[in-house]
Amino acid sequence: MSRLLARFAVRFPAFHLDVDLDVPLSGITAIFGPSGSGKTTLLRCLAGLERVPHGFIQFGNDVWQDEKRSLCLPLYKRPVGYVFQEPRLFPHYNVRANLLYGYTRIPSEARRIALEQVVDILGIGHLLDRRIHHLSGGEQQRVAIGRALLTSPELLLLDEPLASLDIQRKQELLPFIRRLHEELRIPVIYVSHATNEILQLADCVVLLKEGTVVGVGTLNEMLTSLRFRGSFGSHRVGGVLETHVIGHDSQYRLTQLEFKGQSLFVPLQPVSVGQSVRIHIFSNDVSLVVGRTHSPTSVLNILEATILEIQETDQSSVDVLLDIGAPLVASITRKSLVNLGLKPGHRVFAHIKAVALNEELVE
């Protein structure tokens, strides 16, 4: 696992970037924040497209920038792949020539990723001999991703690659981005201001506000942190759980998932036993029961939980941070909190009324 160290401190009247990052890069790290928070600038700094004073960047054992030594590797000497917001394909080349542009520019012994592999993952085999302006926006962006992958990068930088696409194309491209990480094992830094993209893709989140990194953590840590969860907008996700499929119930058309020894049921899914499934639980869908209820309940998913922290969100409701083997937030009314006398340390049962699967999250 490579670590990324990045330090910038730039303060200009119109532009401000204050970053001190030391993150392990495995999986997909999202740089998340509202528009204008400096996400793209940060990514461009990492790539070497912007040179800031006092910058320092180290990836693994390689120093890419150290202004104390006046060192700054140009982008073409950094082992990164970069996908821009717009595809930026070369109009005078066809798809194949675009894909091979970077491939032919790296030494043959450094080529770990082959054209066939990329074509297969991205599903662009039928486009190879086409001209660029005959492609749709989604197809162009897939070619742009393929072109970057074919440089066999050690780190893939994606700058809101879905921003210019409509919702349908976004949904179409998201699984490809997930797959390319899973199949090629390249760490990815993914810039986005769209919560649903982060929920579906990110393993780690770097939260950026007004040019300053305000928080870094795993997706679930960030989503369930009572301090940061407000930054993820109105989605009010209470937690993201990585589960395994343990079976299907064909009679009641349910799929059974396992999470840390506990069972969860979701409507029957086209997934095979053993497969990992990422699920999202909205905090409003979690209710709390003190002691195991003996009255029958229609809720199928009941998890044992310990209360870790309680925080008021507005005058009528509170967020309760639970430990269910992973953090999970329940949003309940202040009245219920008082009625049940809930305090940190109490053991409760979390009744989960609905579970959303990864693919079901649409803006």
Place this chain on the structure above:
Amino acid sequence: MGVLTDLDLNALWVSVRLATMTVLVLLIVGTPLAWWLAHTRSRFRPVVEAAVALPIVLPPTVLGFYILVALGPYGPLGRFANLSLAFTFTGLVIASVFYSMPFVIQPLQSAFEAVGKAPLEAAWSLRASQWDAFLTVISPIALRGYISAIVLGFAHTMGEFGVVLMVGGSIPGQTRVLSTTVFEHVEVMEYSQAHTISAFMLIFSFLVLLAVYIVNRRFPIHVS
């Protein structure tokens, strides 16, 4: 071309050589300058742009006069070359480079502005160095700008008169070009030769401009 003398054909040859040399020099000097003008944020940019555009408005005799002085044995360029370049072919090339500069720089600058930095950054991200990116991405995308620049630069040099008369002196076989030949013929009342050369220049110039407009209007450019 029965009415044309050997001297006239010789002038045509000098014109073509002069225009070719001028365009070559301007492409080499003009590419980095046009790139700089297209992308710089320097406050000197308008100053340089105005200087480049000067030959469009300056009387050719004025430009020719200054270049003549500069090229002469006591001028800076003459002293540098340690001989007088005035009334030589080399001097003529130097003068033409200045005179035709805006016609090469401006199309290149617009082309580079239209291309922008985005394809360049994409090429860098695909391991292309500056030169590589310029040759394989920027120039092909800016190809139409190059065609306009070459054609306009060539045609404008073919058509110059005042500057070549001042600097070259219309020496047969060395610095006498087509445009000055027309003048010489008219001076000695050889109207039929003047007619032939003028008609040639007229048709040539029209075809050149027509080609530029057609190229700019159509033909998406593909390399592979």
